Amino acid sequence: MTRTADGSRVRVRALWLGVLAAAVVAALPAGASASELIDRNAQGAKLEVDGSGQALVSYRSRGKQWHVLAWGAVDALAPRKGGQQVKLKIDYSGGWGSQRKLVWKTFANTCTKYTGPPLAWLITACTASDGSNWALQSWQRMLPNYGVPANAKQTVWELRLSHWTEELPVLTVKMNWAYRKFDHIFGSFTYRGEPVYGYASSSVGNPLDSWGRNLYVDTFDSAYGAGWKRENSFLMHTDTGVFCYGFYPHGKHPAGNGKRYRATIIGPGVTPDVMWQGAPLGAYDAAVDRQLAEEQRALYGSDPACKPV
Numbered sequence: 446m447t448r449t450a451d452g453s454r455v456r457v458r459a460l461w462l463g464v465l466a467a468a469v470v471a472a473l474p475a476g477a478s479a480s481e482l483i484d485r486n487a488q489g490a491k492l493e494v495d496g497s498g499q500a501l502v503s504y505r506s507r508g509k510q511w512h513v514l515a516w517g518a519v520d521a522l523a524p525r526k527g528g529q530q531v532k533l534k535i536d537y538s539g540g541w542g543s544q545r546k547l548v549w550k551t552f553a554n555t556c557t558k559y560t561g562p563p564l565a566w567l568i569t570a571c572t573a574s575d576g577s578n579w580a581l582q583s584w585q586r587m588l589p590n591y592g593v594p595a596n597a598k599q600t601v602w603e604l605r606l607s608h609w610t611e612e613l614p615v616l617t618v619k620m621n622w623a624y625r626k627f628d629h630i631f632g633s634f635t636y637r638g639e640p641v642y643g644y645a646s647s648s649v650g651n652p653l654d655s656w657g658r659n660l661y662v663d664t665f666d667s668a669y670g671a672g673w674k675r676e677n678s679f680l681m682h683t684d685t686g687v688f689c690y691g692f693y694p695h696g697k698h699p700a701g702n703g704k705r706y707r708a709t710i711i712g713p714g715v716t717p718d719v720m721w722q723g724a725p726l727g728a729y730d731a732a733v734d735r736q737l738a739e740e741q742r743a744l745y746g747s748d749p750a751c752k753p754v
Contacts, residue, residue: 480582480607480712481533483513487604492581493554494573501539501552502581502606512539512549519577519608521714523639530655531714533608562613565709565720568604577610582718584709586661588675591698607717614641614712616660618721621737623691623754628702628725631689631741631751633681634658634710640686641713650680657681660688660710664703676701681710682750689741689751 487504494500499516517534540548556571561578564570570580583602594600614636623629634641643657650659657680664676677695681688692701707722726733738753745751 480605480715480718481515481535483535483604483606484511485601485603487583490568490581490604492556492569492571492579493552494556494571494579495553496555496574498573498575500579500606500608501549503549504604511537513537514540514543514548515606518715520610521636521712521716523636524642524644524656526644532655533606533715564717566718577608580607580717581605582607584718590675590677591695591701592669592674605718607712607715609716612637614716614719616708616710616719616721618708618723619737619740620723620726621741622726622729622734623693625729625734627691627693627700628706629689629691630662630706630708631687631744633685633687633744634660635686636713636716640681640684642681642683642686644683646680650678652680656713658710658713660708662690662706662708664692664701665705667701667703668699669701673707682748685746685748687745687748687751691754
């Protein structure tokens with residue numbers, strides 16, 4: 446892929462553009478296919494889609510204007526070991542890298558008012574002439590676990606592009622208690638009724654295939670300080686797509702109990718990212734806890750990584 450904002454002196458700059466393309470690609474994260482990460486800290490993002498199903502994302506970042514083309518994927522596949530999830534093709538040169546012309550300069554937008562379901566972290570969305578939906582979302586995925594960011598790289602707002610036709614992925618989150626006093630969340634992540642999960646991950650829980658998904662959990666007004674802070678992030682469990690997490694002390698970190706909680710997860714394939722938000726249940730209630738423990742057991746099945754505590 447090449448990177449340039451205009452078409453002047455393209456032949457003279459061809460080698461330079463190739464080097465720049467490699468540098469930009471290297472700066473973007475590799476790994477799981479997902480709602481496509483377009484850039485970071487983008488300003489004035491605009492989304493257009495033409496009649497052929499090609500999207501144009503225009504924005505300003507790192508001191509210049511970008512015109513990014515995206516095409517070639519929709520929705521998501523169910524996990525399959527050894528397979529690959531769908532992924533958009535991306536051209537940061539506005540068309541020169543893929544079509545040898547600056548498509549963005551004559552791009553004919555046919556995308557109309559968005560008619561799909563509500564979306565979290567929404568920048569803009571539209572419904573294309575073929576009935577499919579496109580959306581730009583932005584949120585802080587890179588915040589560090591357990592509180593305050595250490596540097597600017599951890600506070601970036603990622604600009605993410607998605608393309609889908611029908612239903613959204615479903616993030617189900619329920620709350621109860623851990624050890625009768627700490628807030629606890631449990632639930633599942635599914636798409637079209639099937640669990641979303643991966644088969645390989647790093648020692649710290651980062652997906653190493655195109656299927657895995659992390660849940661990013663934030664706590665509001667907690668021991669980490671006022672406002673929203675990142676509590677933790679963790680993988681959906683292989684084969685089941687379930688999760689469980691307690692807001693009790695983790696190592697030297699304090700209990701992350703807050704006044705509210707939220708959880709965000711990247712959609713499978715190129716579907717949108719989804720977010721849940723809710724308040725804690727309050728003081729421990731043994732009868733309610735017994736009922737919710739049964740719901741946990743039913744949800745987890747034989748998954749050994751989660752059990753009521």
